[in-house]
Amino acid sequence: MDILVIGGGGREHAICCALAKSPKAGTIYCAPGNAGIGQVAEIVPIAVNEFDKLTAFAQEKQVGLVVVGPDDPLADGIVDAFEAKKIPVFGPRKNAAHIEGSKTFMKDLLKKYNIPTAAYEKFDNYDDAKAYLDLQKLPIVIKADGLAAGKGVTVAFTREEAEAALKDIMVSKVFGDAGSQVVIEEFLEGQEMSILAFVDGEVVRPMSAAQDHKQVYDHDKGPNTGGMGTYSPLPHIAESIIEEAVETIIKPTAKAMVAEGRPFRGVLFAGLMISPDGKPKTIEFNARFGDPETQVVLPRLKSDLLEIFLASVNGTLDQVEIEWSDEAAVCVVLASGGYPASYPKGLPISGLDEIEDAFVFHAGTAKNEAGEWITNGGRVLGVVGLGQDIAEARDKAYAAAERITFEGKHQRSDIAAKALV
Template sequence: MNVLLVGSGGREHALAWKLSRSPLVEKLRVAPGNGGTALVAENVPIGDTDVQALADYVRDNAIDFVVAGPEAPLVAGLTDALAALGVPCFGPDAYCARLEGSKAFAKEVMAVSGVPTAAFRVFTDLEAARAHVAERSLPMVVKADGLAAGKGVVVAKTRQEALDALEEMMARRVFGQAGDTVVVEDCILGEEASFLAFCDGATCAPMPSCQDHKAAGEGDTGPNTGGMGAYSPAPVLPDTEWERMADLVIRPILRTLAERGHPFKGVLYAGLMMTPDGPSVLEYNVRFGDPECQPLLMRLESDLAQVMRDCVAGKLDPASLRWSPKTALCVVLAAKGYPGDYPKGMEIRGLEAADALPDSKVFVAGAALKDGALRATGGRVLGVSALGEGLASAQENAYRAVSAVGFENSYFRRDIGSKGIKRISQ
């Protein structure tokens, strides 16, 4: 197949690395890609949300199969545009992509499907939202409905914090149209886990669980980020719970969407809160997480291109998926200052040395090849990943690789996986 992968992050480097190993993939291009994808594929200078330009490129270059990495092109209708050309795309259509593109839509689908989630109300009127906040118990969560680059969620511990969030989203419109509608919901407490599944519209194949680390600082302190590291499996959601969890939070959604004439094909990602009363869905994503994708693909032993093709064709066989019994862990190296302002242009050294370590792989996120050198261009720069015989071993191997690679003005959390190790010991 002549394959086009859309996206530019660490997730896309991991996907490109895995797809490039498939005998089904004759040529791999990535739009727009990054310095890591350039090492295993040909980068194409087209933005990942320029659906028309992507469709034109696919038509003019005899692309056989497209893989959407991030959510934005899916929400913008990439799969629909390619379907009109007769070209299959791994990723749901725009209707299904609203599971991530609209938090109000996702909540409505969860309610109809009987999926456990926090009690909520949806508002398009600021005064009505203010009145509701004045009566609701604390803490509460205020969410901008649309895509807001991961920043449109406020956990309000005081009523004033909730009112300030409404003011920012609905009156000042700091997130643009994404805040024209807001969701106000109960705050639920517990330990978070990520549960993903390959889906072909009717059948799903659950993946091993993951746990992401969103906070910038050790001990889950500081501002939220796009993710500072992840590991798989997550002890809070053991492998023995895969099928039960799929019955609870994946298959009901697939049935509802299929009944509406929009079978979901791609990766469905349930962000879970494991509460004392059982799991509750915080949100759905319609693609691999970043950095959860990196440890998952380190563990996947099956041909990713074949799995994706089977999903799109409606022929997914869950029994055909093979996963390494090892644990995988990813540590993100970020530019100092992220998620706020951060420096750029630092040269990355030691990539080959880190990759040469046993069971280790460095995935490039925010970096580009310039004048023969790999230089930082983003906040999250590298995702250093490793396998191990258990979580403690994977953690040790990943941090060994971290010590082999780096750049000036970098920082990383030193406790990725520690929460899971503590749970195992208890």
């Protein structure tokens, strides 16, 4: 069966690599892909928002399955577009992807169905939001309602930070229409945790839990990024807490979406906070595989990913047993200097051919006319080590990361350190 994967980052590279292991997989196409993904898939130069071209390509090649990676095309209805052409597609429809596309919708849904989350208020008027903000305790969380490439959330520790974030979103419109509404939310303290789950309506099959590192600098300092690294599993978090999160948050949310006439099919990604008393609360929901969580979760999947995708599309996910490896995985992201603000592109990358004891997932790479690897994005590479435990996986990831160099390379040095305390 030929497959079309839509997207062009490290997440899609990991998905393509996992699909390539399936004995049922034929040619894997990736649109638009990147140079690294080209090592495992045939690159198709079509952008993720060119729905007519993508559906036409899928029909021309008679692909048996389409897999959608990024959030923007899901929110814009790409799954609906493929379904209209009778092309099998893995991912939520537009009305279900709204759980990520609108933070106010997501928060209101959780409130309506009594699903644990932080207290919040929503605003579409700057003056009203500012008046409310002035009365709140610090720290406080300010979120643009819509999609903002992982950068629309500010945890403000001072009044100045809070006011600047609110003004950026609602007055300066730095995130465009994504900032037409804002959510102001209580700050939750504790351990963060990500649980991705394969979902088909009310059927939920959770993946192994992971923990992301959002801030650009060590010790969770600096601005939020799309993710500077991650690891799985989480040995320092009790299995009972993970199970509680699935039973009290993910499964009820899947049922709530069905009750709202928005049945979810695809990957539902819960970003969670575990309070000091061990109770999980919802920070966010995403409507797709996380990035870079996918890069540590899928290498630990023992089952056939293509079979899981097809079961979800065909309504037989409840009949699938999913196995996970006992190995641990740690991903260290190598980013361009200046990320998440402006950064250069086209810088030569050396050392990629020397990596033998780790996976390297390409996020922002290209090749120049001489066929040499160059940088082409903010997050350039995700280096993943596998080991018997987090310590071994972490050592392998960092050892491999050190062998890869490019001008201005930036990485955090404390990925997965919390699991070793």
